[in-house]
Every structure is written in structure tokens, then in C-alpha cells.
Amino acid sequence: MELWYTEKQTEHFGITAKIRETLVTEKTQFQDLAVIDTIEFGRMLVLDGMVMTTVKDEFVYHEMVTHPALFTHPNPKHVLVVGGGDGGAIREVLKHPEVEKAVLVDIDGKVIEYSRKFLPEIAGMLDDPRVEVRVNDGYMHIHEHKNTYDVVMVDSTEPVGPAVQLFERGFYQAIFEALKEDGIFVAQTDNPWFKADLIRKVQKDVKEIFPVTRLYQANIPTYPSGLWTFTMGSKKYDPLQVDETRIPELDTKYYSPSIHKAAFVLPKFVEELTK
Incomplete structure (x- = not known):
């Protein structure tokens, strides 16, 4: 059976990713938290159903x-x-x-x-x-x-x-x-x-x-x-006045x-x- 995570980014649009493993899910004092391991983007932090970060991007x-x-x-x-x-x-x-x-x-x-x-x-x-x-x-x-x-x-x-x-x-x-x-x-x-x-x-x-x-x-x-x-x-x-040649x-x-x-x-x- 395939498992997929979908974030509904609007009422009519979302993105979806195939899941390898769910590492943790918890309802904290402030929000719903999950860390899932996706095949395309690796481990992903999700808060209240929204992607916060992934190890790939x-x-x-x-x-x-x-x-x-x-x-x-x-x-x-x-x-x-x-x-x-x-x-x-x-x-x-x-x-x-x-x-x-x-x-x-x-x-x-x-x-x-x-x-x-x-x-x-x-x-x-x-x-x-x-x-x-x-x-x-x-x-x-x-x-x-x-x-x-x-x-x-x-x-x-x-x-x-x-x-x-x-x-x-x-x-x-x-x-x-x-x-x-x-x-x-x-x-x-x-x-x-x-x-x-x-x-x-x-x-x-x-x-x-x-x-x-x-x-x-x-x-x-x-x-x-x-x-x-x-x-x-x-x-x-x-920031537009920064001399980019001096940025290391x-x-x-x-x-x-x-x-x-x-x-x-x-x-x-x-x-x-x-x-």
C-alpha cells in the first residue's frame, strides 16, 4: 500500500509527496506537529498540515x-x-x-x-x-x-x-x-x-x-x-547599495x-x- 502526504495549499490546490515513513506525530501545546520521511524530499517537518522545511530544499x-x-x-x-x-x-x-x-x-x-x-x-x-x-x-x-x-x-x-x-x-x-x-x-x-x-x-x-x-x-x-x-x-x-564584489x-x-x-x-x- 502506498502512503502519500498532501498539503492543501489553498481550498482548490495542493502538493503531494510519497511517504517512506512517519517518524513522529504529536499535538503540542500550540500546533499539530509531524516529521515524515518522504521519498522525494527526505525528512520533512510539518506544522498544522503545512510543510515547514525538508532536508532537500x-x-x-x-x-x-x-x-x-x-x-x-x-x-x-x-x-x-x-x-x-x-x-x-x-x-x-x-x-x-x-x-x-x-x-x-x-x-x-x-x-x-x-x-x-x-x-x-x-x-x-x-x-x-x-x-x-x-x-x-x-x-x-x-x-x-x-x-x-x-x-x-x-x-x-x-x-x-x-x-x-x-x-x-x-x-x-x-x-x-x-x-x-x-x-x-x-x-x-x-x-x-x-x-x-x-x-x-x-x-x-x-x-x-x-x-x-x-x-x-x-x-x-x-x-x-x-x-x-x-x-x-x-x-x-x-541592500541594493551593497557592493557585491565585497561579499565573501x-x-x-x-x-x-x-x-x-x-x-x-x-x-x-x-x-x-x-x-
Whole structure:
């Protein structure tokens, strides 16, 4: 008998993957969690029926939610990741030697626990001495830490359940206050095919708070539509003004100095969402 996992990405559209094995399923305090081993994408973390990451394509998301901001900021010593309990963003942050401390705040400790167990290639740097892991509410952490961080990354699920408040204007204002005077933040902001209104709203809210607001994109095959966006808000530095010839080559699979600028070149229908 064949077993398949299907994510209904909209009411009328989904993706499906053949399953080799179900490694764990649990209803945590905050969400339904599963780790399944698929034939095409390997081990896959699923929260509330949505694919969060897979061992085959995770590098795209984790590289693109981190490196554009970290190379835009000239000296990112203190970095916060809100969500991201799988540890992939932290792994990429630590590739920057100037980072002295990386704080991970995820509300669901079970995500961290099972990522350590079943996704070691993603979560393997959570025990690095530069990392502080907190099982806590990222929304409250932001509000309680003013003028603390050089870069803040919001590595959240889609705006459902506990992540809804992470897409509100008040949260972006609190991030502005949690950043130092030249700080930068970046958040994943879903896809333009199914969530155009969300992107348009986030762009409007962030523009009202941050002097520099940029939308950029990446291709992530297991995310809805495959075309994924990120929104960057900066108090001072513009990612488009970065001298790409001065970006060092990292141990990456997707991000590169050329991609740094290219990711901000948007299809016209996506660019329209920023106006």
C-alpha cells in the first residue's frame, strides 16, 4: 500500500509527496506537529498540515532569510531569530564570524526537540556557544528588548495560530524599537500567487515604520506556488547599495554575491504589490 502526504495549499490546490515513513506525530501545546520521511524530499517537518522545511530544499529558505540582511548590515554582532525552531536560520547566521551572539526564541519547544532528533543537518548548530535558545513567546521577547539587536529575523509559519500576531503592524513597530539605531529586520512574507493581499499589507505597514523597505524572492519548491517572498525593513542600510564584489563566498548552495542583488529584481506582478 502506498502512503502519500498532501498539503492543501489553498481550498482548490495542493502538493503531494510519497511517504517512506512517519517518524513522529504529536499535538503540542500550540500546533499539530509531524516529521515524515518522504521519498522525494527526505525528512520533512510539518506544522498544522503545512510543510515547514525538508532536508532537500531547506537551504534555499534558510540562506535567503539570513544572508541578505547580514551582508547589508556592516557589523551584525547581535542577532535575533523569532521562530525558526528547526535551527536552520541559526546555522546560517553563525557563518558570519562577526556575529557574537545569536538568540533563538521559539514558542514551541517541541519543534526544537524534534528538529534536534530528526533534522540534525538543520538543527546541528543550536548547541554552539554563540547561541542562546529560549522557549518563549517571540512577540513578547521583542516587546521586552528595546535597542538590543543589530538584525532581527522573523522565521515564522504562515499567519495562522500563534503566528498571526507576527504579521501585525504593532509587531513591526516593536521590532523597530528592539533594533539598534542602524538595525535591520527581515521576515518571510509568503507567496504572491495565493497571498498577494498579505504581501501588500505587510509592505504598507513596514514602509510606514522603516525608512528602507525592500521585497525580495527565492524559489522554494515545497512552499505554496514555489515562489516565496521576504520583506526587509532597514533603519539605515539599503541592500541594493551593497557592493557585491565585497561579499565573501560562503559555504552556501543558493545565496551568492550575484543572487544578493538579483533576488530584489521582481516580476512586474510582484513589484506591483510593493506600491
